[in-house]
Amino acid sequence: MPKQVDHAERRRLIAGAVCRLADEHGLEGVTLRDVAARAGVSMGAVQRCFRTKEEMLAFTLGQIGERVTGRVRARLAGSPAQSARTALGHAAEETALLRAEDRAEARVWLAFVAQAAVSPALARTLRADYARLQEAFTGLAREALEDAGHPAPPDPRRAARTLLALADGLTTHVLVGHLTPEEAYEVLHAHLAGLWEAPPGSAE
Amino acid sequence: MPKQVDHAERRRLIAGAVCRLADEHGLEGVTLRDVAARAGVSMGAVQRCFRTKEEMLAFTLGQIGERVTGRVRARLAGSPAQSARTALGHAAEETALLRAEDRAEARVWLAFVAQAAVSPALARTLRADYARLQEAFTGLAREALEDAGHPAPPDPRRAARTLLALADGLTTHVLVGHLTPEEAYEVLHAHLAGLWEAPPGSAE
């Protein structure tokens, strides 16, 4: 067995370079040459790891999805100690990518979402991520709404969908500069607060 | 004075071609040659109307913005007869682009939003559109919330921002196939219903 290379690790390395480039110039600005240069490897190495560019992009999107859902899960793992309500708030924050240090990740996410609209393969990956997130949100929302003491708690799945869409919309609006991160944060938490204060039987 | 051409009309014609192509293959698939072919003109004509490709894309984005805000305004024009609450719902529907026939427009919008994240010129255009929409939404929300008889009505601007972000998020989720248009519609209207039913002093 001659020289061996940790392929998985290298793939992650390359995916990281893809993210940094996509953050700077958009997904269109991601070329194999630039990726190789940024990752500090040769083009040949990139081509060895991924047969085509599309495969590379799909892998990168998968990495991003794992990172986001992983962070949400990490927050949830520490949640039993806190209330489900707080946990849901934190999860929504993680998803909305409002922090300054998440800015790059948000831009990459947006680039991939746009591409997914015309690329079935990417759309599949993205749908799986959204499904996982919605499931997690729904569980938390159910728990939190029951805690709120509603005799007939609102539909937790709908609450989760609303929250997920709101988080994504806020991410977008921050990215294009329509809202500041602070404004988005305020909108998000006002929405969450409204969830618990809604009267029994409310549709929201 | 020799041959004269309606430049404004031709620009709109070309912008239409850009939209159709962006719908099919994403913004990356929009090339000057394809645009010219789709618009039924020569490449030279396209280059005469727009000095650069970027100028062409910016103009197209402006057209889309005008179309959306124009439709919202049109709905609003007929609103004095109805309640502000209904008008706000209709405006939100228009913005969310959930109908099947809006699908193409939604895809184009998403492509431009992603590009705007790395293109200041596009971002400016987009911000102006969002500002207009938010203003319109805020006015309607204020009116509707006052009609709802709150002694201390919730912040209408925040309600408008929430609604706008939610609408955009839903558009995105429908595009990637996470939600069906019907599910998104249901989420949107449940959120609207929750607005009126929130108790006085509610944060939402």
Place this chain on the structure above:
DNA sequence: GGCGTTCCGATGCGAGCGCATCGGTACATC
């Protein structure tokens, strides 16, 4: 009908793209 002006379609150009190829290198094995 010649003329001047405006417009346009075809063509060329340099650059950059994704991908294929291949000789050389590094390393486990014996």
Place this chain on the structure above:
DNA sequence: GATGTACCGATGCGCTCGCATCGGAACGCC
């Protein structure tokens, strides 16, 4: 240390891109 294999970096290829260029068509005007 020879050898076989897995790997990689460099280079080449075919293509398409955005943009520049230019000869000629179209047309109001004298």
